Amino acid sequence: MSARPKAEAPAAKGKPVTLSALAQKKALGEPIAMITAYDFPSAQVAEEAGVDVVLVGDSGAMTVLGYPSTVPVTTDEMLMLAAAVRRGLRTPMLVGDLPFGSYEVSDEQAVATAQRFVKEAGCDAVKLERGGSSVRRAKAIIEAGIPVMGHVGLTPQTATALGGYRSQGRTAERALEVAEDALALQEAGCFSIVFEAIPSDLTAELMPRLEIPVIGIGAGPATDGQVLVFHDLLGIYDGHAARFVKRYGDVRKAMVDGVAAYAADVRERRYPEAEHGYTMAPDERERLRELLAQRV
Ligand code: KIV
Numbered sequence: 421m422s423a424r425p426k427a428e429a430p431a432a433k434g435k436p437v438t439l440s441a442l443a444q445k446k447a448l449g450e451p452i453a454m455i456t457a458y459d460f461p462s463a464q465v466a467e468e469a470g471v472d473v474v475l476v477g478d479s480g481a482m483t484v485l486g487y488p489s490t491v492p493v494t495t496d497e498m499l500m501l502a503a504a505v506r507r508g509l510r511t512p513m514l515v516g517d518l519p520f521g522s523y524e525v526s527d528e529q530a531v532a533t534a535q536r537f538v539k540e541a542g543c544d545a546v547k548l549e550r551g552g553s554s555v556r557r558a559k560a561i562i563e564a565g566i567p568v569m570g571h572v573g574l575t576p577q578t579a580t581a582l583g584g585y586r587s588q589g590r591t592a593e594r595a596l597e598v599a600e601d602a603l604a605l606q607e608a609g610c611f612s613i614v615f616e617a618i619p620s621d622l623t624a625e626l627m628p629r630l631e632i633p634v635i636g637i638g639a640g641p642a643t644d645g646q647v648l649v650f651h652d653l654l655g656i657y658d659g660h661a662a663r664f665v666k667r668y669g670d671v672r673k674a675m676v677d678g679v680a681a682y683a684a685d686v687r688e689r690r691y692p693e694a695e696h697g698y699t700m701a702p703d704e705r706e707r708l709r710e711l712l713a714q715r716v
Contacts, residue, residue: 437472437513439545439567439611445472445644446633452645454635455653458484458501462650463508471512473635475547475569475647476502478517478577482659483651490576495522495533502541515569516543520577523548527560534561534568545611549575551601559608570605572598573639574617585662587617587638595622599629606632614647615639617664638664 445452454473457463458480466474480501481493495518502516516537523530530548537543545567548554558568573588582588589595598618605613612633615623620640627634627642636643651657654669661667685691700708 454647460508463505506542530557570613
């Protein structure tokens with residue numbers, strides 16, 4: 421490594437983003453920018469870019485841990501990612517994603533897991549998926565003093581039960597279920613909610629009924645903000661990209677090109693050059709020769 425990571429993120433652009441700052445943004449009609457991050461450098465990028473909210477998403481199971489879905493990632497793995505993000509972040513609100521199997525069993529399990537995200541990883545809030553029994557879990561966590569973000573529509577942790585990774589709420593009946601889930605999470609006290617992969621028309625119908633900030637991913641332009649996965653928006657992840665992904669970079673290609681150029685330089689002996697090495701004063705070298713000569 422050529423440079424040591426700094427102990428803190430570069431100069432903060434402003435004060436830490438609070439729940440009331442997000443609510444105020446909604447009231448003023450100022451869009452909220454949210455992205456995911458999974459490690460120290462991606463957190464520093466988010467900090468410097470000036471986003472409002474950073475989610476340590478369980479999408480990290482796929483983007484950085486190489487699992488085929490979000491389902492296998494454990495709480496310990498998520499906590500390691502979240503703690504690294506915390507070390508690189510100062511201003512945006514930090515939300516930790518509760519992984520599949522870490523909150524569904526009971527309110528006690530949900531509160532205990534959420535507390536680990538706050539105590540061990542320094543998260544400001546947690547996110548959980550679905551309505552139904554997750555509404556009770558969200559309420560329990562909120563009553564324990566931890567802010568909760570909901571997530572409805574396409575909920576990847578239970579994608580199998582939803583018929584796969586497909587948009588949700590395209591029939592009136594299913595759209596009503598999504599609406600009921602969103603309203604129940606709001607009533608439970610969630611400070612914000614993610615709408616994933618639902619028709620823009622459904623979002624437009626729901627927005628007048630939601631007082632909390634709604635963050636969309638594949639939910640159209642009417643939400644209070646947008647979220648994208650860091651690796652998707654920068655073109656780092658090589659897997660299938662959903663329709664809602666817009667690429668703002670081709671970072672994977674830049675990384676592959678850089679590593680390939682390095683490997684070619686090593687093989688052709690073009691690297692290292694004199695400027696990459698250290699020198700010894702001529703008299704020290706001469707003395708070394710003498711010392712080595714005495715040794716043999
Ligand atoms: O895990 C994740 O990255 C998410 C976002 C897509 C909202 O849940």
